[in-house]
Amino acid sequence: MITINCIGAGRWGPNLARSFSNLPDARVHIICDLREQRLEVIRKRIPGIETTTDANRAIDDPQADAVVVATPVQSHYALTKRALQAGKHVLVEKPLCSSVEQCEELSALADDRGLILAVGHVFLFNNGIRKVYELIQSGTIGCINYIHATRTNLGPIRDDVNAVWDLGAHDLSIFDYWLGCPPVAVTARGECYLNQPIDDVVVASYTYPGKVLGCVHTSWLNPRKVREITVVGERKMVVWNDMDLIEPVRVYDKSVDFAREQDYTDSFGATRMSIRDGDVLIPKVPGGEPLQLECQHFIECILHGTKPINNTAAATQVVRSLLATDESMRRCGVEVPIENPVRAPEPELVATA
Numbered sequence: 001m002i003t004i005n006c007i008g009a010g011r012w013g014p015n016l017a018r019s020f021s022n023l024p025d026a027r028v029h030i031i032c033d034l035r036e037q038r039l040e041v042i043r044k045r046i047p048g049i050e051t052t053t054d055a056n057r058a059i060d061d062p063q064a065d066a067v068v069v070a071t072p073v074q075s076h077y078a079l080t081k082r083a084l085q086a087g088k089h090v091l092v093e094k095p096l097c098s099s100v101e102q103c104e105e106l107s108a109l110a111d112d113r114g115l116i117l118a119v120g121h122v123f124l125f126n127n128g129i130r131k132v133y134e135l136i137q138s139g140t141i142g143c144i145n146y147i148h149a150t151r152t153n154l155g156p157i158r159d160d161v162n163a164v165w166d167l168g169a170h171d172l173s174i175f176d177y178w179l180g181c182p183p184v185a186v187t188a189r190g191e192c193y194l195n196q197p198i199d200d201v202v203v204a205s206y207t208y209p210g211k212v213l214g215c216v217h218t219s220w221l222n223p224r225k226v227r228e229i230t231v232v233g234e235r236k237m238v239v240w241n242d243m244d245l246i247e248p249v250r251v252y253d254k255s256v257d258f259a260r261e262q263d264y265t266d267s268f269g270a271t272r273m274s275i276r277d278g279d280v281l282i283p284k285v286p287g288g289e290p291l292q293l294e295c296q297h298f299i300e301c302i303l304h305g306t307k308p309i310n311n312t313a314a315a316t317q318v319v320r321s322l323l324a325t326d327e328s329m330r331r332c333g334v335e336v337p338i339e340n341p342v343r344a345p346e347p348e349l350v351a352t353a
């Protein structure tokens with residue numbers, strides 16, 4: 001049995017506590033928040049749970065094997081470092097930290113101590129996202145031309161990070177997973193309408209190896225809740241719609257085919273493009289709540305000493321991309337290169353491996 005203490009009981013933390021409580025191999029002992037009024041709500045929801053406003057008490061609790069950090073990103077580094085130094089495994093929410101240096105320091109600390117450090121990139125546990133990964137890997141959709149993500153809603157409005165750090169972090173983790181590598185450059189524009197200087201809307205374009213474009217539109221100032229990604233491949237196109245709980249993935253057998261015109265001697269128009277408009281396939285996607293699967297994976301990593309899928313290397317790449325996005329926005333959309341120590345795979349591997 002793994003004992004977990006949770007720090008941060010705002011909007012998201014209680015979901016993590018609930019998911020761990022549902023697992024047969026885990027139990028939640030202490031929930032911590034700086035705000036007593038949040039703890040009052042928690043005590044009503046989970047009778048008998050211990051609560052504290054002191055994060056050190058949750059971390060140093062001798063009963064705890066692991067700590068969950070679900071606070072705003074600015075406190076992730078200090079709380080996670082403190083928990084790792086106390087010998088606890090940590091699941092910290094995304095984005096991992098505010099700087100690459102902090103991410104790397106925490107990653108090294110976890111490795112040195114033989115502790116699991118996982119990051120809450122929950123879409124890596126979404127079965128629709130995994131189904132699209134399978135379609136890409138099997139070569140079904142061919143080489144990818146571009147990907148377009150929309151992640152909008154009216155609220156929740158954050159006052160700690162902008163829309164791309166809050167929402168786009170998910171899409172970046174998904175793109176990196178699907179394509180098997182991080183982006184090499186970004187151009188982005190953001191605008192603040194509500195609460196200076198935090199951008200409520202960000203439109204960013206990431207360049208991945210092989211000329212693959214990854215576009216992300218994020219906003220909490222939008223009338224519709226949309227969680228949708230379109231993948232345009234050379235052979236087929238796929239739409240993932242997280243709001244469709246039953247049929248989240250659709251594969252469109254559509255493409256533009258190039259045909260060589262035999263009796264055309266003029267080089268202009270020697271190849272003809274034709275639209276292929278075929279069937280729409282709805283593949284079966286297994287059920288399973290992504291957050292529950294993420295929590296279960298964390299417990300399994302602790303029990304078996306295995307490296308998490310949602311590891312710090314992948315999470316650090318996301319932070320690198322987010323920092324470059326901020327820089328591009330500051331410089332009114334100029335292209336900013338993204339330095340990545342990880343070697344990018346050959347472009348054809350993206351489609352056919």
Ligand SMILES: NC(=O)c1ccc[n+]([C@@H]2O[C@H](COP(=O)([O-])OP(=O)(O)OC[C@H]3O[C@@H](n4cnc5c(N)ncnc54)[C@H](O)[C@@H]3O)[C@@H](O)[C@H]2O)c1
Binds near residue numbers: 034094
């Ligand atoms: N994976 C997801 O889908 C997902 C969804 C929502 C939020 N998140 C992430 O979860 C984290 C928290 O987001 P939220 O929406 O719950 O924020 P929130 O502002 O609603 O809640 C954060 C809570 O942390 C508490 N807190 C802050 N510093 C603390 C400290 N030092 N010790 C104890 N408590 C402290 C605050 O009092 C607050 O109640 C963020 O990193 C966010 O990106 C992830």
